[in-house]
Amino acid sequence: MNLGPHADFIVAAYAVTVFVVAGLIAWVVLDYSAQRRILGDLEERGVTRRSQRRDE
């Protein structure tokens, strides 16, 4: 594939996009595991939400 005389601009555009999308994915995945860990800790200590108490 020949990207011509402006290859640097094309490669830079794809690189920036990959970087931003990778950052978004990392943020979502790390945030999910953090929230799950905190919820697990709270539940282990016996803390429950009001709605959970109603269900019991």
Place this chain on the structure above:
Amino acid sequence: MAIIDLANPTRFLALVNRVLPWLAAITLLLFAVGLLRAMNAPDDYQQGATVKIMFLHVPAAWLSMMGWGLMSVAALGTLVSRHPLADVAGKAAAPVGAAFTFICLITGSLWGRPTWGTYWVWDARLTSMLVLFLLYLGVLALYWTAEDPGRGSRAAAVLSLVGAVNIPIIKFSVDWWNTLHQPASILRMGGSAIDPSILWPLLIMALAFTGLFFTLHLAAMRNEILRRRVRSMRIMQAQEARA
């Protein structure tokens, strides 16, 4: 399950857990096909290979506007029906929409230098897109810095509705004003002006970006619901400790 049942966060979480892996897989597949077609698409007769930047720039632009549209609908849900899931949807869409707007601005700038001879010009399309990015940052600031989450959400919802005025300005800026940015060439009266050999990869990439947006949005909504559970549990814990 009726649609209204999904308004319950617990049921919504169960649905997200089921749907998310499928949506992510379809998105990956669309990106694989779209990128393959984009890399093998012919060069433009005027712009040469730089037309390949369009496969990122145009979908990112569409999704940045769709993201704000989604936030505006969610804002109505927050302000009118005061449904917590509407607020969750708006808050989760803001960082994703901001990131897509950022991609649009940067790729547009990198496309503009070889095509127009400049990275940036203060024409109506580019400026209104920059305004959209700043509006996204404003909404994020309201969500992330408000001491009272409820007040922050209402303020962000009002800004989302006010900012919706900018969406038709972005869309029609190239018709209303004399701009360096080209006029609409895909969504226009009389059909697309783009050759099918370039249009099809663009449409597949647009679908892939849409899949990516909704995958990230649903995942961010799930995180936000969990964050609110953590918050309410900590409040319960503090109240019990005081009692």
